[in-house]
Amino acid sequence: MADTILVLGTWNSMFSNRVRIALLEKGVEYEYKEEDLSNKSPLLLESNPIHKKIPVLIHNKRPICESLIIVQYIDETWNKTSPLMPGDPYERANARFWGDFIDKKASDFLMLRRNHTRSLTVADPSIYDCGTRLYWKSKGVDRDEAKKEFIESLKVLEGELGQKPYFGGESFGYVDVAFIPFGCWFNTYEKSGKFSVEEECPKLMAWVRRCMERESVAKVLPDSDRICEFIDAIKKRFGVE
Ligand SMILES: N[C@@H](CCC(=O)N[C@@H](CS)C(=O)NCC(=O)O)C(=O)O
Structure with a gap:
């Protein structure tokens, strides 16, 4: 079954834009949902219950939070193309x-x-x-x-x-x-x-x-x-x- 990849973010957030850039660098297709931070969606609140912040990457229904952790996850998960982290x-x-x-x-x-x-x-x-x-x-x-x-x-x-x-x-x-x-x-x-x-x-x-x-x-x-x-x-x- 194909992976489902959803990013919760806002257009102007440096943090969510990191995640979207990393996915594009890897050539990974994803769905994007723009959040209204003054009225956070139930999905955001349940996916990031600790910080309640964007971005969240939801990969096959499993949420990952914190932009730099997400970027590292993306690099490790789609590791066949364009490595972001050095090998050494x-x-x-x-x-x-x-x-x-x-x-x-x-x-x-x-x-x-x-x-x-x-x-x-x-x-x-x-x-x-x-x-x-x-x-x-x-x-x-x-x-x-x-x-x-x-x-x-x-x-x-x-x-x-x-x-x-x-x-x-x-x-x-x-x-x-x-x-x-x-x-x-x-x-x-x-x-x-x-x-x-x-x-x-x-x-x-x-x-x-x-x-x-x-x-x-x-x-x-x-x-x-x-x-x-x-x-x-x-x-x-x-x-x-
Ligand atoms: N350290 C977090 C920072 C994320 C962050 O600050 N997100 C802001 C938007 S730029 C947010 O969701 N703010 C909503 C709030 O604080 O309630 C990361 O790197 O993901």
Whole structure:
């Protein structure tokens, strides 16, 4: 019997777009269900009862949660084509390190600075978090700090990319999948923080353009103007300047 593969996500989520890009890289056909996060479906709530978040991959009725875990599951399950993870265990550990950096590590110091009572074990995505503070939650000094931290994190990632075409080396891999969904949010961050990723991190921006030329990425990621309009509309609705 054919596999059933369903992704629960939202069009603008970096996390669900990772999953969709990974499936397309593997040439796996899947069904996609757009969730309304203000009115989560019973299927989402029962599939991810702990976090109640998208994305969820439901493979033959079995749910898998957390985007980077899902991407690794996809790589292991459809392992005949386009490996996303390196074959060498050391390189694999390194790829996981950078995936982890993108989602969590740098946020340890962010959380400390923002709220001393918060537990460091709470995972709060770093790049995502800085970006969110840039366009939404902060103003004045806090926004300047968010901008500085965001650019610093981008520079660290640019350093890791080095002269390689992809984080995965010659081929598009796990870290590329983990980070490229942020690419279509750069315009929004730039607009709020009044900076240019191109000027700050030209090699990283060249990597974004290179990735955007891939069919999987181009198919999944929304136009950055659509993201800007979406954020502008939310800010207007909530009276954020
Ligand atoms: N660490 C999670 C993060 C997922 C996440 O933050 N999803 C957001 C949308 S971008 C969500 O479902 N938010 C709904 C909520 O918090 O209630 C992952 O990588 O899958």
